[in-house]
Amino acid sequence: xxxxxxxxxxxxxxxxxxxxxxxxxxxxxxxxxxxxxxxxxxxxxxxxxxxxxxxxxxxxxxxxxxxxxxxxxxxxxxxxxxxxxxxxxxxxxxxxxxxxxxxxxxxxxxxxxxxxxxxxxxxxxxxxxxxxxxxxxxxxxxxxxxxxxxxxxxxxxxxxxxxxxxxxxxxxxxxxxxxxxxxxxxxxxxxxxxxxxxxxxxxxxxxxxxxxxxxxxxxxxxxxxxxxxxxxxxxxxxxxxxxxxxxxxxxxxxxxxxxxxxxxxxxxxxxxxxxxxxxxxx
Amino acid sequence: xxxxxxxxxxxxxxxxxxxxxxxxxxxxxxxxxxxxxxxxxxxxxxxxxxxxxxxxxxxxxxxxxxxxxxxxxxxxxxxxxxxxxxxxxxxxxxxxxxxxxxxxxxxxxxxxxxxxxxxxxxxxxxxxxxxxxxxxxxxxxxxxxxxxxxxxxxxxxxxxxxxxxxxxxxxxxxxxxxxxxxxxxxxxxxxxxxxxxxxxxxxxxxxxxxxxxxxxxxxxxxxxxxxxxxxxxxxxxxxxxxxxxxxxxxxxxxxxxxxxxxxxxxxxxxxxxxxxxxxxxxxxxxxxxxxxxxxxxxxxxxxxxxxxxxxxxxxxxxxxxxxxxxxxxxxxxxxxxxxxxxxxxxxxxxxxxxxxxxxxxxxxxxxxxxxxxxxxxxxxxxxxxxxxxxxxxxxxxxxxxxxxxxxxxxxxxxxxxxxxxxxxxxxxxxxxxxxxxxxxxxxxxxxxxxxxxxxxxxxxxxxxx
Numbered sequence: 001x002x003x004x005x006x007x008x009x010x011x012x013x014x015x016x017x018x019x020x021x022x023x024x025x026x027x028x029x030x031x032x033x034x035x036x037x038x039x040x041x042x043x044x045x046x047x048x049x050x051x052x053x054x055x056x057x058x059x060x061x062x063x064x065x066x067x068x069x070x071x072x073x074x075x076x077x078x079x080x081x082x083x084x085x086x087x088x089x090x091x092x093x094x095x096x097x098x099x100x101x102x103x104x105x106x107x108x109x110x111x112x113x114x115x116x117x118x119x120x121x122x123x124x125x126x127x128x129x130x131x132x133x134x135x136x137x138x139x140x141x142x143x144x145x146x147x148x149x150x151x152x153x154x155x156x157x158x159x160x161x162x163x164x165x166x167x168x169x170x171x172x173x174x175x176x177x178x179x180x181x182x183x184x185x186x187x188x189x190x191x192x193x194x195x196x197x198x199x200x201x202x203x204x205x206x207x208x209x210x211x212x213x214x215x216x217x218x219x220x221x222x223x224x225x226x227x228x229x230x231x232x233x234x235x236x237x238x239x240x241x242x243x244x245x246x247x248x249x250x251x252x253x254x255x256x257x258x259x260x261x262x263x264x265x266x267x268x269x270x271x272x273x274x275x276x277x278x279x280x281x282x
Numbered sequence: 283x284x285x286x287x288x289x290x291x292x293x294x295x296x297x298x299x300x301x302x303x304x305x306x307x308x309x310x311x312x313x314x315x316x317x318x319x320x321x322x323x324x325x326x327x328x329x330x331x332x333x334x335x336x337x338x339x340x341x342x343x344x345x346x347x348x349x350x351x352x353x354x355x356x357x358x359x360x361x362x363x364x365x366x367x368x369x370x371x372x373x374x375x376x377x378x379x380x381x382x383x384x385x386x387x388x389x390x391x392x393x394x395x396x397x398x399x400x401x402x403x404x405x406x407x408x409x410x411x412x413x414x415x416x417x418x419x420x421x422x423x424x425x426x427x428x429x430x431x432x433x434x435x436x437x438x439x440x441x442x443x444x445x446x447x448x449x450x451x452x453x454x455x456x457x458x459x460x461x462x463x464x465x466x467x468x469x470x471x472x473x474x475x476x477x478x479x480x481x482x483x484x485x486x487x488x489x490x491x492x493x494x495x496x497x498x499x500x501x502x503x504x505x506x507x508x509x510x511x512x513x514x515x516x517x518x519x520x521x522x523x524x525x526x527x528x529x530x531x532x533x534x535x536x537x538x539x540x541x542x543x544x545x546x547x548x549x550x551x552x553x554x555x556x557x558x559x560x561x562x563x564x565x566x567x568x569x570x571x572x573x574x575x576x577x578x579x580x581x582x583x584x585x586x587x588x589x590x591x592x593x594x595x596x597x598x599x600x601x602x603x604x605x606x607x608x609x610x611x612x613x614x615x616x617x618x619x620x621x622x623x624x625x626x627x628x629x630x631x632x633x634x635x636x637x638x639x640x641x642x643x644x645x646x647x648x649x650x651x652x653x654x655x656x657x658x659x660x661x662x663x664x665x666x667x668x669x670x671x672x673x674x675x676x677x678x679x680x681x682x683x684x685x686x687x688x689x690x691x692x693x694x695x696x697x698x699x700x701x702x703x704x705x706x707x708x709x710x711x712x713x714x715x716x717x718x719x720x721x722x723x724x725x726x727x728x729x730x731x732x733x734x735x736x737x738x739x740x741x742x743x744x745x746x747x
Contacts, residue, residue, distance in 0.1 A: 025499050039456060043549070045556045046456075070556050086456040088493035218548070221454050221495055222679050223464075223520040224540035230531060235524065240680065254531050257632040261533045265558035
């Protein structure tokens with residue numbers, strides 16, 4: 001089996017997709033919360049993706065991605081049996097779970113794919129796990145069964161109320177806290193705006209909160225500094241100091257602003273490649 | 283054979299400054315055979331060979347220059363290659379004016395012999411003409427691991443491979459070369475040359491494992507467990523420094539590492555590259571070293587109307603190679619000397635709009651021997667900028683330090699070594715280059731790689747007896 005071969009490619013919901021990739025050295029070390037960087041083809045961008053799962057015996061690592069730009073579109077063009085050009089990791093620090101007895105894991109959208117291994121790790125070490133997973137609508141819901149298997153209580157939320165409980169993950173979390181659940185920690189993984197509002201809420205109640213950041217980065221080893229963010233007034237590099245940080249200390253507005261740096265560029269790339277696809281169809 | 287008594291070097295042909303500041307092709311075009319012979323004849327062949335003492339890898343300089351003077355270019359290359367694994371690179375990027383050429387006797391009255399240009403000529407001539415690959419050395423049955431495929435690691439790998447060692451080089455990025463690939467731009471060091479030098483090492487039997495981060499994917503201890511009899515750490519000084527002034531998180535502020543990596547490693551300058559880069563109209567680069575020059579010249583080539591170098595000391599103190607400064611000036615880069623940024627100003631959407639600077643006076647020389655800059659109160663002014671690039675040097679990457687028990691490091695995080703051999707506080711583990719010294723030059727890293735390779739060879743042979 002060649003390195004970086006795509007062994008499985010499974011569409012999830014919406015434009016999300018799971019890939020299982022052969023990468024024995026990475027699989028051997030991978031821990032929940034860490035990430036990899038891949039390049040689909042010889043001239044592709046380097047894309048950081050948090051690890052969804054690993055099988056140390058089979059030597060595989062799985063990632064979940066959503067097509068959001070030119071880079072992920074290129075990744076999505078590869079089929080089972082094909083090889084990724086590059087795959088490096090595991091990078092970053094693992095999610096710390098030692099000593100946590102009761103935790104609320106909050107996942108949003110595709111972020112649920114990487115919140116899951118954290119919930120599983122907590123469950124396996126005997127912690128009480130409450131999970132709240134949120135999606136925009138019914139057709140985007142995924143991993144519900146997986147979360148059920150590792151959670152003492154699971155709450156599925158949809159923004160439009162088409163499935164589970166209508167509302168945002170923060171509403172479910174606030175209700176649980178008000179009901180008197182005392183969490184050692186809340187671990188929130190999802191869109192930046194979601195993590196920001198979860199952190200604001202838990203700060204009000206004084207519940208320690210960890211968030212997983214995924215800013216723009218190039219090398220993932222501390223070399224470029226592109227992934228810098230301000231945490232408690234100090235500059236940190238998400239790739240080597242994170243990706244997990246104290247949600248009460250992160251300057252979310254800065255991260256949200258910085259993550260939009262290349263939006264225009266991405267937009268243009270997407271339009272151009274769509275135009276090419278259209279041409280191909282004619 | 284008649285000596286050439288001209289007081290000046292044979293000029294280096296170069297692309298026109300106003301044409302080249304719009305492309306990424308190599309600036310200096312290289313000597314022709316005639317030019318090389320003419321320049322080589324300026325060498326006096328001094329008996330005491332002062333130039334050799336200025337070379338960190340002790341190339342037999344009068345020897346190879348004499349071969350060129352005689353028109354024996356392949357022989358010249360072999361003399362170079364005995365001492366240096368990367369002559370085509372060194373001929374282009376070494377600071378010759380502070381090394382070999384500084385000690386050249388011809389420099390006492392006029393310009394020194396253009397040793398760097400001649401080195402480049404011989405290496406390029408070899409690449410263009412030589413078809414015969416050297417025979418692979420006879421394996422000696424020993425395994426050595428090298429961490430980092432930059433100049434230090436590649437040099438050590440080459441030295442050890444020639445002695446018959448099975449060498450594996452572990453590289454974190456998706457291409458070998460280290461700073462030669464991600465840092466130094468195409469117009470100064472074509473990547474084709476870097477890859478040719480790496481291919482020559484692979485031909486010697488060196489194995490390069492890309493996408494492998496030592497300290498993450500594998501640890502130093504695991505390498506030793508896997509049967510490598512020694513490890514040479516040449517992972518460089520990767521971490522970019524920022525100034526710690528307000529506004530450094532604004533959109534449009536880059537570390538030079540990120541800016542250059544996007545351009546060189548990821549080829550953001552190419553028309554159809556998928557890697558985005560901000561092409562500013564007014565670009566300010568903070569710093570005065572080679573990296574600052576590279577960033578400024580890249581910005582110009584990406585179409586910036588105005589590119590400024592902001593440096594807190596004066597022209598004389600610029601740490602960059604003279605040739606790079608000269609080229610930058612020719613290409614229309616503006617220099618703001620004795621100027622230091624105090625903050626970066628943004629607009630209401632979080633984008634950079636200007637750099638607020640303060641003028642500096644130069645006081646007494648400091649520990650580095652350069653005059654210490656002192657702020658002149660009230661001299662603040664705004665420099666218009668939509669992209670700001672911080673080229674302030676780098677510090678060593680913590681990944682190996684944090685995962686290697688017993689490896690001693692200094693207060694800046696650099697790995698501590700015992701003398702020029704590069705032996706660390708851990709048995710069988712050697713280190714050299716920027717990871718030991720902090721950011722320095724390609725040739726110093728190569729020198730360290732060479733010394734460590736010899737020490738490793740000695741250690742393994744002694745153990746075998």
